[in-house]
Structure formats: C-alpha cells, structure tokens
Amino acid sequence: xxxxxxxxxxxxxxxxxxxxxxxxxxxxxxxxxxxxxxxxxxxxxxxxxxxxxxxxxxxxxxxxxxxxxxxxxxxxxxxxxxxxxxxxxxxxxxxxxxxxxxxxxxxxxxxxxxxxxxxxxxxxxxxxxxxxxxxxxxxxxxxxxxxxxxxxxxxxxxxxxxxxxxxxxxxxxxxxxxxxxxxxxxxxxxxxxxxxxxxxxxxxxxxxxxxxxxxxxxxxxxxxxxxxxxxxxxxxxxxxxxxxxxxxxxxxxxxxxxxxxxxxxxxxxxxxxxxxxxxxxxxxxxxxxxxxxxxxxxxxxxxxxxxxxxxxxxxxxxxxxxxxxxxxxxxxxxxxxxxxxxxxxxxxxxxxxxxxxxxxxxxxxxxxxxxxxxxxxxxxxxxxxxxxxxxxxxxxxxxxxxxxxxxxxxxxxxxxxxxxxxxxxxxxxxxxxxxxxxxxxxxxxxxxxxxxxxxxxxxxxxxxxxxxxxxxxxxxxxxxxxxxxxxxxxxxxxxxx
Numbered sequence: 001x002x003x004x005x006x007x008x009x010x011x012x013x014x015x016x017x018x019x020x021x022x023x024x025x026x027x028x029x030x031x032x033x034x035x036x037x038x039x040x041x042x043x044x045x046x047x048x049x050x051x052x053x054x055x056x057x058x059x060x061x062x063x064x065x066x067x068x069x070x071x072x073x074x075x076x077x078x079x080x081x082x083x084x085x086x087x088x089x090x091x092x093x094x095x096x097x098x099x100x101x102x103x104x105x106x107x108x109x110x111x112x113x114x115x116x117x118x119x120x121x122x123x124x125x126x127x128x129x130x131x132x133x134x135x136x137x138x139x140x141x142x143x144x145x146x147x148x149x150x151x152x153x154x155x156x157x158x159x160x161x162x163x164x165x166x167x168x169x170x171x172x173x174x175x176x177x178x179x180x181x182x183x184x185x186x187x188x189x190x191x192x193x194x195x196x197x198x199x200x201x202x203x204x205x206x207x208x209x210x211x212x213x214x215x216x217x218x219x220x221x222x223x224x225x226x227x228x229x230x231x232x233x234x235x236x237x238x239x240x241x242x243x244x245x246x247x248x249x250x251x252x253x254x255x256x257x258x259x260x261x262x263x264x265x266x267x268x269x270x271x272x273x274x275x276x277x278x279x280x281x282x283x284x285x286x287x288x289x290x291x292x293x294x295x296x297x298x299x300x301x302x303x304x305x306x307x308x309x310x311x312x313x314x315x316x317x318x319x320x321x322x323x324x325x326x327x328x329x330x331x332x333x334x335x336x337x338x339x340x341x342x343x344x345x346x347x348x349x350x351x352x353x354x355x356x357x358x359x360x361x362x363x364x365x366x367x368x369x370x371x372x373x374x375x376x377x378x379x380x381x382x383x384x385x386x387x388x389x390x391x392x393x394x395x396x397x398x399x400x401x402x403x404x405x406x407x408x409x410x411x412x413x414x415x416x417x418x419x420x421x422x423x424x425x426x427x428x429x430x431x432x433x434x435x436x437x438x439x440x441x442x443x444x445x446x447x448x449x450x451x452x453x454x455x456x457x458x459x460x461x462x463x464x465x466x467x468x469x470x471x472x473x474x475x476x477x478x479x480x481x482x483x484x485x486x487x488x489x490x491x492x493x494x495x496x497x
Contacts, residue, residue: 015197017135021143023190024128025150027087030094030183031121032154033161035239036261037180038063038114040162040254041173042244045110047437048173050405052426053368053459055107057361059114060240065353066118067125068346075126075342079208084196086127091192093120094184102174117180118353125345130338133330134200137495141280141327145271148323152261152268154183155239159258201337204496214335215343221333225347227477228325230470231284232348234291235318237356238298238464245364245460248453251304256311263315268323279491280328283320285478291317292471299465322348331493360463368459369425372451377423377432380447384435385410387442406431406438429455 038060046056070093074086093116101113129144136143162176197203201211215221239257246253267274274283294314301307325348329340336343385407392403409431416424432452436445485491 014195016194019190019194020131020196021135021147023187023194024124024131024147026183026190027090027124027128027187028147028150029154029157030180030187031124032151032261033158033183034094034097034117034121034180035063035151036155036158036254036257037162037176038117039240039243039257040159041176043247043253044171044173046244047433049106049110050409050430050434050437051107052430053361053365053456054358054426055361056244057358059107059110060361061353061357062111063114063118063353064236064240064357065350066115067122068348068350068353069115070119070122071126071342071346071349074123075346076208076212076339078126078130078338078342079199079202079211082196083127083131083199084191084194086123087187087191090120090123090127091184091188093117093123094180098177098180098184101177118349122345122349126338126342129326129341129345130199130201131196133341134197134203137200140330140493141275141324142272144327144330145268145275145320145323148326149265149268151322152264152319155261156258156265159254159261163252163254163258199338200496201335206335206337206496210335211337211339214333214337215340218333218336221329221336221340223477224325224329225344227474228344228348229351230474231287231318231321231325232352233356234295234467234470234474235321236348236352237360237467238295238314240352240357241360241364241460241463245457245464246301246307248460249457250453251307256307259308260311260315263312264319267316267319271320271323274320275324275327279482279485280324280331281478281482281485281491283324284328285475285482287317287320287324288471288474288478289317290314291321292468292475293317295464295471296468299461299468301461334494334496356467360460360466363463363466364456364459365426365429366459367462368429368455369423371458372423372428372455374423377428377451378417380444380451381410381413381431381435384440384442384444384448385414387440387444388435388438391440391442402434402438403440406434406440409434 042056042060045051045059078086097113097117097120100109100116104110104113132143132147133140158179161179165176239260242257243253246256278286290313294310294317297310298307298314301310326341326344329336329344333340388403388407392400392407395403413423413427413431416427429452432448435448
C-alpha cells in the first residue's frame with residue numbers, strides 16, 4: 001500500500017492535509033451534484049419513458065441504495081485497501097455511471113446508471129469520512145460537519161446549473177447528467193496521485209476484530225444504526241422527491257431543493273459554535289423536533305409562501321443529522337473506525353433507497369389516484385383515444401410510435417374499466433402521461449395535463465406526511481440520550497491512544 005503511515009495533526013510532512021480535505025470536499029460535491037441531477041430529471045424521465053411513480057421511485061432509490069452496496073463491500077476493508085484506492089474506484093464509477101444514464105433506453109438502463117453512480121458516491125464516503133477523522137482526530141464532529149457542507153452545497157450548485165440550462169432553453173436531461181463529470185474531473189486532479197494517511201484505527205493499532213466487535217456488539221452503536229435509518233429517511237427521502245412533486249403543482253421544484261440545501265450548507269459551515277454549545281446529542285434532539293414540524297408543514301404546502309416557509313424549518317431540522325450522527329459514533333465509539341462510519345452510511349442509504357423512496361412513490365401513486373375525478377378522466381381519455389387513432393393512421397413509421405403506444409395504454413385502461421367498473425390506479429396515471437408525451441395536437445393533451453398535475457402534487461405531499469412519525473421516535477431516543485449526558489456531567493468524546 002503506497003499511502004503514508006501517518007496523517008493529520010502530528011502526521012508526516014508528505015501528507016498534505018489541506019489538499020486532501022479540499023479534494024474530499026470536491027469529491028462530495030460530485031456525489032451531491034449526482035443526487036441533485038437525478039432529482040432534477042425525474043420529472044423528465046417520467047414523461048419521456050412513460051414511467052409510473054413507483055418506477056421513478058426505484059430509479060431514485062437506486063441512486064441512493066447503491067451507495068450502501070459499495071459501503072458494505074468496501075468500508076470494512078478501508079484499512080487494508082487504503083483510502084486512495086477507494087477514491088480511484090469512485091472516480092471510475094462516476095464517469096461510467098454518467099455515460100450509462102446518458103445513453104439509457106428505458107427503465108432498466110436508467111436504473112443501472114443510477115445504481116453505478118450511487119456506488120461511486122458510496123465509495124467517496126467510505127474513503128473520505130475516515131480520511132477526515134484521521135486528519136482531524138481531536139475535532140471530528142466539527143470537521144465532519146464542515147466536510148458535509150458540500151453535500152447540500154453541491155446540490156445547490158448542481159440544482160442551479162440544471163435550472164439555468166432550462167432557463168436558456170437547453171432542456172436536455174442528458175446534458176444535465178453530464179454536469180456530474182465536472183466535479184469528478186476536479187477531484188480526480190486533486191486526489192488520485194496524492195499521498196494519503198492511514199486510518200485512525202490503523203494508526204492506533206485497532207485490529208479488524210476489535211473494529212467489528214465495537215461496531216456490531218455495542219448496544220449504543222446498534223441503537224444509532226436504527227436511528228440513522230430514520231434520520232436519513234427524514235432528510236433524503238423528501239429531498240429526492242421535492243423537485244418532481246412541486247413541479248407537478250406548477251412550482252419550480254428544483255429551486256425549492258436548492259433553497260433547502262443552501263440553508264443546510266450555511267448551517268453546517270457554522271457548525272463549530274453550535275456543536276460546542278449544544279453538544280451532538282442536543283443537536284440531534286433539536287433536529288428531530290424541527291424536521292418533523294417542517295415536514296408536516298411542507299406536506300400541506302398549498303402556496304409558494306407556505307412551501308418556502310415550511311422548507312426553511314425542514315432544512316434547519318435536517319441539516320445536522322447526517323454529519324452529527326457520524327461524528328457522534330466516531331467520538332463515542334471510536335474503535336468502530338471506518339467500519340462504523342461505513343455501516344452508518346450503509347444503513348441510512350439502504351433504507352432510503354430500498355424502502356423510503358419506493359414507498360413514497362407507491363403512496364404518491366395511490367393518493368394521486370384517489371383525487372382524480374374518474375368521470376373527467378374517462379372523458380379526456382375517450383377524446384384522446386379518437387385523436388390518437390386518427391393521427392397514428394396518418395403518421396406511419398417511427399414518428400407514430402409514441403402515438404400508437406399512448407393509444408394502447410388508453411385502450412388498456414378502458415378494457416380494465418369495462419371489466420371491473422373502475423379506473424385502474426397506476427395504469428390510469430400512466431395513460432394520462434402517455435397522452436401528454438405523445439406529441440398529439442389534440443386539446444385532450446392540455447386537459448390531461450390539467451388533471452394529472454394537481455393529482456401528482458397531492459400524492460407527493462401526502463407521501464411526505466407519512467414520514468413525520470419517525471421524528472417522534474427520534475425525539476424520544478435523543479431526548480433520553482441528552483438527559484443521560486446531562487446527568488453524567490456533560491458530553492465527552494472518547495479518543496484512541
């Protein structure tokens with residue numbers, strides 16, 4: 001292994017801590033630009049490939065739980081493979097995943113591209129979280145918060161770039177995906193040839209067995225893993241859906257996402273005084289209260305003013321969750337090392353990607369269908385069917401494929417309606433989407449859009465509301481930890497010798 005044997009404070013002079021920290025921040029920007037980009041194009045993908053909310057949820061989920069896959073396989077071996085090796089793999093993954101997405105032809109290739117990018121994101125955190133801990137062993141919670149400034153910070157940059165392309169008339173979602181390449185190239189230049197320190201665990205002589213024991217056999221660690229699943233769901237689940245849900249309601253959803261993450265970045269940048277004043281457990285308790293209130297308020301968002309007000313409370317609530325959870329584990333259970341940090345990220349991303357995001361999509365599908373006016377939808381689809389049939393006959397070849405595909409979906413809905421006496425939940429919304437994206441000049445297209453948009457917006461907001469009870473559980477857990485800390489005389493971080 002070609003990495004240096006020491007690093008951070010008191011390390012060897014051939015380890016450039018500032019360059020490594022800067023490169024880590026840029027690498028995190030690449031992960032967050034990827035997150036923002038996938039979020040920004042979900043509405044476009046839904047229309048172009050005629051995907052239902054559940055399918056979009058799986059694509060959005062793969063862009064999250066793929067993170068967990070790479071964490072599971074590589075975080076335990078960070079000490080032996082070396083952090084630079086993981087960064088190099090992340091670099092390749094970001095480039096490859098972006099290309100797969102750009103040339104995607106349907107659900108499965110979109111899913112694969114999102115998964116590859118997410119695995120690269122996981123490799124960045126598998127390497128850079130223990131790197132920051134190794135560089136700054138006496139100030140881990142603060143420095144991890146400052147490092148994680150660049151996840152919301154990168155979402156701001158990526159979201160504004162995607163929005164800016166729309167404003168100048170460049171609406172290609174493929175071009176938005178290629179935004180990922182810019183920070184990827186930058187962190188490659190900063191890190192790929194740089195000398196890295198060893199992890200804190202290696203420097204302190206913690207064996208692999210001790211690391212696994214501290215991670216898997218400590219009750220506090222197991223409790224924090226459970227809490228990580230919930231804090232990540234509260235933060236990343238809604239953030240993944242905000243653009244698509246609000247765009248369906250006629251708002252600039254990507255700008256709301258940028259606003260939320262701008263607040264998060266600023267709050268994390270000034271984390272030092274907050275951490276020292278409240279302590280990590282106090283921060284987590286306050287975050288649980290504010291995130292629940294903000295998300296509940298956001299789920300009732302009916303106007304631009306109320307949405308931005310709720311988004312402010314939500315952003316302040318979730319901004320410290322992820323880095324403070326990592327800092328708490330690293331300070332209170334330091335022998336868990338890179339494995340503990342990796343497993344925290346794994347659980348958080350896996351639950352969001354495999355459970356929270358798809359479940360939110362299914363809830364949104366069900367709630368959206370409940371508010372669709374069946375009679376109006378039937379009339380619109382009947383009118384659309386006539387127009388699609390006549391236009392498809394006049395448009396042979398590939399140019400008429402979208403028209404014929406839309407016609408088949410509309411006929412399928414009516415077949416179910418005739419057989420069961422009710423419009424089918426998912427297929428009805430898909431038929432409306434297909435009509436909207438068919439290219440037909442029929443007035444039914446605008447009427448379909450007018451019916452589907454508000455229903456999609458309502459369904460998405462309802463899915464936000466289903467997450468609110470998680471904050472109640474977290475208030476109880478973090479409240480108990482905070483009171484125990486006060487009785488013990490205050491928060492104390494443990495350090496490895």
